[in-house]
Every structure is written in C-alpha cells, then in structure tokens.
Amino acid sequence: MNSLKIVSLVFFVRSMEQIPCPCCGERLNVIGSRRRKYLTSQSLPQVVVIRRLRCCRCGRIHHELPDFLVPYKRYAGEAIEPVVANELPLSVAVDESTITRWRQWFAERAEHFAGCLESIRIRFGYGFVGGPSDLSLSVLQRIWHYVGDAPAWLARVVRTVANTNQWVHTRSAFCPSWQGYTIML
Template sequence: MIPCPACDAVAYQVIGSRRRKGKTGDGGERIYSIRRLRCQKCKVIHHELPDCLVPYKRYEAEVIEATIEEPADLADLSDLPVEQSTLLRWRDWFFTLAEHWLSFLRSLARQGRMNLSVNGLSDRSQPVRQRIGQLVGDAGGWLARLVRPLANHHYWLHTRSACLSGRG
C-alpha cells in the first residue's frame, strides 16, 4: 500500500470496482477490473491502476512503449494494429511531457518518496529517453515504471480535452 497522495494516510477501504479495457499489440483486448479505494482519513477516492495500463490511454503500456523506442522508421512498427497518426500522436505526447515527468520524479526523489539518484538528470545534452532510463531503468516495462509513481502521487496530467461550443 502506498500513502494517500492527498493526506499521506495508509488506510484504504475497497468501495467497488470498474471495468477497463486495454488494447494489446496483437489487436485484441483485455478487460481489467480496477479497484476503487477510498482513503479512510480524507475520503478521497483512488483507482488502483495495474502497471500494464497508462492513465487515459486505450492501448497497454508495452504497445505505447514500443512506439517511443524510436525505430529508424515508423514502418518498422507496421506489425502493430495502430494507425500511423496514433503512433505519431503518442510520440508527440511522450516527448512533450517527458521534461515535466522528469521534474516531478526529481521532486519525489528529493522529498524521499522515491529511492532514486537524480545526479545528472538535468543535463539536457542527453536525450530525454536516456535520462528517464537512468531513473527507471532501460529494460522493457520502463514506461510502466515511469507512470506508476507519477500517477500514484497525483502528478499525472491527463491530456483529454473536450471541445465545447457556446452555441446552443
């Protein structure tokens, strides 16, 4: 159990669950049961997201991770059942938010909430993917290891948007 991001208490009550789909690399879908937890101290509700899912993304983390690994050409990813425009959007999403994520991971490490070495992470001469690898490791599953602390400490920014018109 991790501390509640809102109040640091470690007392949750399971109040239910909800279903969540995750699209796999072979085009299939998996259905997950996501537990809903209420902090007993501050009454905030949290969702227990498994490592294989990224908040607000339909595809599983390993599929998104494969597109960010920067193959020489997006044609190298033709075996994934994902449109090229989606692959480009994922890359844009990742590289737009990567510096933001790094700053929050550094902050968590300095607060003692994560056991990380943050030396040299502000050296922008290294590619951002390499700096993230220094924090969470370069082996497969690095995106899940990046997402977990940020989501669990409520530092995850959602990128969903809705266009609302003032016209009735």
C-alpha cells in the same frame, strides 16, 4: 436458431500491499470495482476489473491500475512504449494517426516525467543532484537514467509519477469564458 456465447477472459486486479493515498498518504478503503478495457500491442481486446478506493482523510476516489496500463490510454503500455522510444521496426498493430498521437502525448509530458523523477530522487535523497552532464542527454535518456531502458520502463514511469500524485490529468489548462464567467475544470 443457435446462439453462440463468446466467453471473454476477465482478470481481477488486486494489490497485495496496503496502498496509501497518493494525495495525503492516508489509508484507502475499497468502495467497489469497475471494468477497464484495453488493447494489447496486437490490438486484441482485454478486460480487467479494477478496484475503486476512497481515501479515509481527503475522500478522493482512486482506481487501482496494474502496471501495464497507462492512465487515460486505450492500449497497454507494452504497445505504447516502443512507439514513444522510436524503436524500429514497429510491431504494433495501430493506425499511423494513433502512433502520431502517442508520440505527441509523450513529447508533451516527457519533460514533466523527467522532472518528477528528478524531484523524487532529490526528495528521498537517492544519490547526488545531477551535474551539467545531464543537460546533454535527451529527455528520454534522462528518464531512462532513473527507471532504466529495459522493457516496461514506461510502466515504471507511470507507477512512480501516478503514485506520487504528479500525473497530469487534463490537457485543458485554460478554458474559454462564457458571458463573462470563467469556466474552471
């Protein structure tokens, strides 16, 4: 019996710049790597190998994600971006339920993303503090004000928010108590 071996392409991700810890700013050491699977906008599976990094000071472990990946999402940012921006017609090969979940995910976090970008602008002194005219803009327009609306705008948001340690990692803020003990995440 013949056995066919399917060779899949695996890409290795490695930044050429020295990346500081997003939590404390200290140097990160490489401690290994892991495979990360994702799907393109045509639902084609891809695999990248990303580095695992540990901070020298705080000991936290970080994964070096390329710009085209969104943390905790199975699809690349290029697939999610037109859906959350309500671009028509959609050219993404996903179920309607996936589209609904992406839109809900972005709607829940859009104000947070806009607030993070605004606070980074103020913290680092980029321009003046926004005036009353900013209030009339939609949250997506406010985000585009900082990162632009050109393709890969979601990648720029993700990179900025994640690298400043402001990414929301979990949706569970409150956990049910069990026999009088509160479970903390």
